[in-house]
Amino acid sequence: MPGPGEFELIREYFGSRFNTGARQGSDAHTVALGIGDDCALLNPPAGKVLATSVDTLVAGVHFPAAEDPFRIACRALRVNLSDLAAMNAEPLWFTLALTLRDSDPQWLEPFARGLAQTANQYGITLVGGDTTKGPLSITIQVTGACEQPLRRDGAGAGDRVFVSNQLGAAAAALPLILREVDGSVTQMEQAYAAYHFPEPQFAVARAIGPYASAALDISDGFLGDLGHICEASGLGADLDLDNFPVAELARSMNGETALETALTGGDDYQLCFTLPEKHLQTVQKLQLPITAVGRMRAAAGIQCSLDGKPWQPGATGYRHF
Ligand SMILES: [Mg+2]
Incomplete structure (x- = not known):
């Protein structure tokens, strides 16, 4: 040694x-x-x-x-x-x-x-x-x-909030990887892929680089990490969760609480970014694997709505292995 x-x-x-x-x-x-x-x-x-x-x-x-x-x-x-x-x-x-x-x-x-x-x-x-x-x-x-760094502090009020791909897979994977629960062959494959082989989002970052106003990777959970953009940019956010991209593994493992897993579970390493309205059409034409999930606003705090009603996650934080 x-x-x-x-x-x-x-x-x-x-x-x-x-x-x-x-x-x-x-x-x-x-x-x-x-x-x-x-x-x-x-x-x-x-x-x-x-x-x-x-x-x-x-x-x-x-x-x-x-x-x-x-x-x-x-x-x-x-x-x-x-x-x-x-x-x-x-x-x-x-x-x-x-x-x-x-x-x-x-x-x-x-x-x-x-x-x-x-x-x-x-x-x-x-x-x-x-x-x-x-x-x-x-x-x-x-x-x-x-050449075009994406920082956390550049979001503006009214900017759209986007996430890349799906969220919740890595958090749903952990109990399978720790053998706390049993899963099917497909679930085990999805679990190992999500937890051990997260895909750094270089392609998405490169594509949105010229247009996005702020970005970060989601390591500790979407709500907490969006909170970092809010804090750094001196803003809050309104989220519409009706079309939130929940990973298949989170759905199959966690059922009714899958949305919560996707919002608060860590380790997915997808991107969260904000986009000024004026670039919306341009970026939508790029056909990237991204979903609009809300909008930045001047007042602090993050508010969620689901089916037109206010919604709050029941659990907070994530399980740090
Ligand atoms: Mg990071």
Whole structure:
């Protein structure tokens, strides 16, 4: 087990799998020197702003400790990539800090495979890292480049509120993944896909980038995360829940409370964004997988209506594993 600051372990397991330097690929111009020196040397793309974000996942808090390491790695990187997508940033580089109880090859090998597969799929390059000994935790810092950053504080009163795809699948998946309840083969497949392989919404972000006034990724639950846009923009929101996009897994698992799962469940990593009315037609013509769910308003707070009547979710918050 290497001491803090050393990177032999990661280089051994990870080095050959990644596009790690200025040798090949699309990052050739941005990575002047990759893994192996005191620092990586990186060239920011000209004319773009760098977006950077760091996230730590702790075993037993953010993911089940006994979970398959391949899936843990895929989810850890995808969750971080989602933050880049939410800013409309293109992925460039990431660093990895791993805390491990021991350097067990049976854990490291599939973890490295999942990480490399995900990194190569999304075109992000590992440029450095660190390992320490201790209870399992994974810290990933991602950096991307953007031309039209999507911030949380740009929404205006009257802007439409949109969400991408469907919500509630990851929250509905957790009891299945933890084996607290039984599910059909289809439900188990949907659960693993939703929880371990959330899709960072780069395509939607790129398409709405020129038009949206604010955006974020839904990590803690739609209502709470929309609350962040409201707070940052100094506004409130009125929501019409009649056509709210509830995921199939939430419907099949949670029945009557599926809407609530979709509104408050975390971990879906879909986008929530606001769109000024003047861009509505243009964006609707793009035929994106998005649904209009409400409108921003000057008065603070979020009010929901269902079937023309005021509606409030019964439970609040989400289950942080
Ligand atoms: Mg986020």
